[in-house]
Amino acid sequence: MSWTQCGCQIVPAIVLAGAAMFGLSSSAAAHPHVWATVRSEIVFGPDHKITGIRHAWTFDEFYSAMAVQGLDADGDGKYSNEELGPLAKVNVESLEEFGYFTFVRKAGSEKFLPLKPPEDYSIDYDGTAVTLHFTLPLQMPADPNADAVTVDVYDPSFFVAFGLAEKEPVKVSGTPSPGCTAKVETPDQESAEAAKALTESFFSQLGPGSDYGSQFAQTVKISCASQ
Amino acid sequence: MTRPLFFLMAFVAAILISVSAMAQTSPPSAFGAPSQRQAGPPAFTAPDAATPRAAPLQAKGPLGSLLSWVAQTQQKLQRQLADAVKRLKTGNPLAAGLFLAGLSFAYGIVHAAGPGHGKAIISSYVLANEETVRRGILISFLAAGLQGLTAVALVSILVVALNATGFQVTAWVNQLESASYALIALVGLYLLVTEIVRLWRRRSQGEGAHAHHHDHDHDHDHDDHDHGECEACNHMVDARDIAGPLSWRKIAAVVFSVGIRPCSGAVLVLIFALAQGLFWAGVAATFAMAFGTAITVAALATMALGSRELALRLGGGNARWADAVWTICAIGGALVVFTLGLLLFAASLGPSRPF
Numbered sequence: 001m002s003w004t005q006c007g008c009q010i011v012p013a014i015v016l017a018g019a020a021m022f023g024l025s026s027s028a029a030a031h032p033h034v035w036a037t038v039r040s041e042i043v044f045g046p047d048h049k050i051t052g053i054r055h056a057w058t059f060d061e062f063y064s065a066m067a068v069q070g071l072d073a074d075g076d077g078k079y080s081n082e083e084l085g086p087l088a089k090v091n092v093e094s095l096e097e098f099g100y101f102t103f104v105r106k107a108g109s110e111k112f113l114p115l116k117p118p119e120d121y122s123i124d125y126d127g128t129a130v131t132l133h134f135t136l137p138l139q140m141p142a143d144p145n146a147d148a149v150t151v152d153v154y155d156p157s158f159f160v161a162f163g164l165a166e167k168e169p170v171k172v173s174g175t176p177s178p179g180c181t182a183k184v185e186t187p188d189q190e191s192a193e194a195a196k197a198l199t200e201s202f203f204s205q206l207g208p209g210s211d212y213g214s215q216f217a218q219t220v221k222i223s224c225a226s227q
Numbered sequence: 228m229t230r231p232l233f234f235l236m237a238f239v240a241a242i243l244i245s246v247s248a249m250a251q252t253s254p255p256s257a258f259g260a261p262s263q264r265q266a267g268p269p270a271f272t273a274p275d276a277a278t279p280r281a282a283p284l285q286a287k288g289p290l291g292s293l294l295s296w297v298a299q300t301q302q303k304l305q306r307q308l309a310d311a312v313k314r315l316k317t318g319n320p321l322a323a324g325l326f327l328a329g330l331s332f333a334y335g336i337v338h339a340a341g342p343g344h345g346k347a348i349i350s351s352y353v354l355a356n357e358e359t360v361r362r363g364i365l366i367s368f369l370a371a372g373l374q375g376l377t378a379v380a381l382v383s384i385l386v387v388a389l390n391a392t393g394f395q396v397t398a399w400v401n402q403l404e405s406a407s408y409a410l411i412a413l414v415g416l417y418l419l420v421t422e423i424v425r426l427w428r429r430r431s432q433g434e435g436a437h438a439h440h441h442d443h444d445h446d447h448d449h450d451d452h453d454h455g456e457c458e459a460c461n462h463m464v465d466a467r468d469i470a471g472p473l474s475w476r477k478i479a480a481v482v483f484s485v486g487i488r489p490c491s492g493a494v495l496v497l498i499f500a501l502a503q504g505l506f507w508a509g510v511a512a513t514f515a516m517a518f519g520t521a522i523t524v525a526a527l528a529t530m531a532l533g534s535r536e537l538a539l540r541l542g543g544g545n546a547r548w549a550d551a552v553w554t555i556c557a558i559g560g561a562l563v564v565f566t567l568g569l570l571l572f573a574a575s576l577g578p579s580r581p582f
Contacts, residue, residue: 031297031298031301031338032298032301032302033491033492034582035302035305036281036582037278037279037280038281039279058278058279059582060305060306061306061309061499062305062308062309062495062496062498062499063495063582065495065498065499065501065502066393066396066397066494066495066498066499067393067582068393069386069391069392069393069396069498069501069502070386070390070391070392070393070395071392071393087393087394090394090581091581091582092581093581094578094580095581097578098578098580098581126278128278129278159580160580160582161284161298161302162281163281163282163283164281164282165279165280165281165282166279166280166281166282167279169282215286215287215291215294216284216285216286216294216295216298218282218285
């Protein structure tokens with residue numbers, strides 16, 4: 001039968017068409033549903049090492065309305081700490097599965113520094129937006145006097161679009177050595193790195209389970225003047 | 228066939244242009260070039276001084292400026308949607324209402340770019356079946372309408388009637404999502420199995436039943452795919468018949484499997500509107516969104532059918548060519564529906580998201 005001979009040539013075409021369609025749809029799927037504005041405090045211990053990161057993530061109005069829905073238990077129109085406490089707890093607990101969306105590295109290293117479960121967490125709601133506060137301790141304090149440390153906050157799946165705040169996105173607190181600063185790296189400084197990542201990121205846009213969100217990551221660099 | 232396609236394309240293009248104008252972002256200047264952010268005109272509502280705002284998202288990589296533009300446009304649309312709902316309380320209700328409807332419609336068009344909205348699934352389904360453009364558009368509209376209806380029903384029951392928490396709503400949305408993807412995979416599997424069974428039957432008939440080849444007993448009963456004689460009789464109508472009969476049950480299955488998943492964007496808008504004391508505005512916005520989604524999906528389904536038509540014409544009147552095109556579409560389309568459903572189902576079972 002001639003149509004079966006035809007069928008043999010058809011198979012690769014089917015596979016290609018299917019792959020192309022899936023690639024297109026999965027990259028298009030990567031559109032954010034939640035928007036979060038990030039402000040981070042780099043916490044230094046008495047030995048001038050970074051002990052952790054204190055985050056304040058402010059969510060968009062839609063997500064915020066969803067998050068506080070049904071939590072005004074006493075119906076007074078206000079959301080107290082008692083009412084929002086359980087929400088904060090569930091949020092920070094489920095963050096673990098996602099690596100807290102926080103990626104800490106020594107500059108130039110590929111390895112992420114391990115983090116401990118969040119501490120001192122709370123949620124406040126100003127009537128418009130929900131802000132989640134929590135501290136992420138590093139398992140081993142990192143010394144920016146030796147090597148600069150970088151922090152990226154992003155959701156690889158881009159379900160949540162994290163963006164650094166326009167004003168005061170990062171600051172240092174505690175007892176840093178004099179001259180230690182936390183700054184947002186501008187894309188220019190990263191252009192070399194971005195060029196290196198060209199091919200990888202191009203394909204990551206197409207594949208499922210991709211690292212799509214990392215393309216939107218803004219890096220915070222903690223360095224000290226002594227370097 | 229080409230006229231509805233043209234109108235849909237022109238319509239979507241016009242909407243996208245007006246959306247980008249509304250969102251006040253400059254489109255990327257060049258492919259891969261770093262985007263030059265312009266100091267845009269001030270937003271029509273002053274940002275809340277107390278609430279910190281994120282700097283516009285900037286993507287790296289070769290498609291960076293394009294991706295940045297898409298993400299920024301989505302964010303601006305969403306913020307404007309929130310402002311539009313709030314202005315219903317303070318501004319001219321008619322003007323604000325029309326603005327909200329237009330914005331929601333645009334949001335629906337842009338937001339439809341996700342597989343959950345059935346874009347790829349409906350396109351593949353109509354491709355795999357003998358569906359006309361008109362029926363492709365009908366399926367798109369029914370599925371989007373049902374998605375909107377599911378969202379409204381879910382929020383009405385859970386939030387308005389039961390004052391459920393955001394967590395409970397999210398849990399329901401996730402369950403319906405998993406159920407929808409599982410059903411989509413089943414629809415794909417059904418299409419795939421029926422197609423393979425038919426091809427296999429045709430093949431065994433072709434090899435074993437030469438006696439029937441020339442009796443030309445065409446009763447055109449579509450449930451009985453007796454097309455072993457196709458090559459001999461060599462006419463297009465028979466080639467078309469192989470793709471499958473009109474079946475309202477099949478259409479209902481695909482509409483239902485896609486439609487029981489409430490659009491998460493619509494659920495957010497509904498709850499936000501409810502918090503503002505304007506639930507009706509959320510309902511109106513949901514259906515305006517569903518309409519926008521339907522148009523995008525219908526345009527894509529129409530394009531898929533257009534490509535199939537083009538492929539058929541390339542072969543001239545050659546029945547063998549037409550046969551091959553139909554087979555590719557039927558198996559390929561069914562395969563995509565099945566695989567997408569399965570992958571999305573597996574992904575939906577992942578750990579629950581914190582936000």
